[in-house]
């Protein structure tokens with residue numbers, strides 16, 4: 001369970017507030033206009049953006065002041081955040097520690113995860129030698145190998161074509177089993193495909209999650225302008 005108690009996150013002069021709980025173990029989409037604060041909210045949960053009021057808890061634990069590396073969350077970014085000079089093996093092994101020559105047991109776990117994401121046999125490649133879809137799989141493998149209870153996704157597959165994006169969304173959900181996934185998307189169809197609930201974000205405020213079908217058919221009043229533009 002991810003809980004915001006009067007939480008306010010601040011980036012420069014911009015603030016976004018949240019005061020609700022995200023249910024455990026499901027997929028929750030985050031939808032709203034550009035610049036409303038979706039990334040600020042997720043980066044706040046990850047600890048990259050400071051929280052200036054309230055509390056944030058993950059599974060009951062107060063993480064409000066915790067450094068990013070000490071939070072039980074992993075994050076998948078739009079640009080995948082892969083190190084271009086490192087191999088697939090090294091990029092994914094970073095989930096388990098900073099060593100560039102991973103130990104045998106770490107290599108075995110990485111190879112197993114690469115199998116799960118459909119990248120068997122590619123562990124010695126560098127990111128530039130992979131397709132966009134394969135790069136997304138490397139980033140997904142790294143995020144999942146961290147084995148944290150909350151996985152945050154900031155539009156991770158938006159650079160992919162529609163068929164590949166759908167495939168990656170489905171793969172993420174099937175591999176994330178049991179974890180709480182919170183994913184920003186610009187496409188309500190993504191929410192309809194994989195999310196149990198949707199957090200609407202209007203400028204400066206994240207609204208409590210609403211079941212996906214309700215959100216899509218009868219959006220919160222604050223979201224109506226946004227939906228009329230889609």
Ligand SMILES: Nc1ncnc2c1ncn2[C@@H]1O[C@H](COP(=O)(O)OP(=O)(O)OP(=O)(O)O)[C@@H](O)[C@H]1O
Pocket residue numbers: 011012013014032033034035036037038039040041201
């Ligand atoms: N480093 C920063 N310093 C100051 N303001 C920032 C910074 N990064 C973002 N902002 C501002 O914070 C506001 C919210 O940005 P944010 O990226 O959270 O929105 P978003 O809803 O994720 O938008 P998009 O859908 O376009 O990615 C914007 O007005 C943006 O200009």
